[in-house]
Amino acid sequence: MIKKNERLANHCTYRIGGPARVLFLAADEREIIAGIEIAKENRFKMMILGGGSNVLFPDRGFDGLVLKLANNFIKIAEEKENRAVVLAGAGAPLAALVRFALDNSLAGMEWAAGIPGTVGGAVRGNAGAFGREIGASVSRMRALEISGKGVAPAIIGKEDCAFGYRESIFKRNKNLVITAAKFILEKGNADEIAAKVKECAEKKRVSQPLDFPSAGSVFKNPEGFFAAKIIEDCGLKGRSAGGAQISEKHANFIVNRGNAKASDVLELIAQIKIAAKEKFAVDLKEEIEIVEA
Secondary structure (H helix, E strand, O other): OEEEEEEHHHHOOOOOOOEEEEEEEEOOHHHHHHHHHHHHHOOOEEEEEOOOOOEEOOOOOEEEEEEEEOOOOEEEEEEOOOEEEEEEEOOOEHHHHHHHHHHOOEEOOHHHOOOOOEHHHHHHOOOEEOOEEHHHHEEEEEEEEEEOOEEEEEEEEHHHOOOEOOEOHHHHOOOEEEEEEEEEEEEOOHHHHHHHHHHHHHHHHHHOOOOOOOOOOOEOOOOOOOHHHHHHHOOOOOOEEOOEEEOOOOOOOEEEOOOOOHHHHHHHHHHHHHHHHHHHOOOOOEOOEEOOO
């Protein structure tokens, strides 16, 4: 499905962003390839979009093609005595993967309860919580590799994914487009898994400002520090710029309190980085992706 001049605010959790020149909704790998080819033929710049839960789009929008992944299948690809291999499309919501694992009494994804976004986005940024990261459960990835010769499928083993703290090869190499992921999950007790899912979701509900649109944690935690603590100790908790505010509940969240613009969020990001540098000599690095127009 192709849409022109589609407001990107409708496709991200921040509810911020102007129109995309072209939005291409791809339901399977064949359509993903078609979207890439359209961008190449028209010399459009291109970005891949999943659930839009970790991005800040410009107020002016995006003068190119946004390829939104909607290949949302999840299935058991292989089953052994004590574990199963689960195959999930890059466009599958992470919440759906958590639910699928729970429904099949598979342990290993409980920590992701309450985290928005898609499987592809989570793997790309090696999403994590409570000391766990999604890369730990990955066995292999299916991707499309874009080159001057065209688009070719690629199978990438876990060791080649180069997972790090909120990092992976897919984040560093823009020519690799994730299409699906395989996860190894252990068989477990359904009641214990359900209890852990409930516990993790409740911890997020209590500690995070889920009542306002946001893109989750704005900054990565520097080694030896917590970004939220740095921001709070700088006295910035609750500070506003336009319709954006540094959350009073969790200082590493900048929330949209109503009609916020990307420029408002960027103003607060700049203030935080300056204050952290001056007070703690720490260079905070963004965890969210700031998209250029």
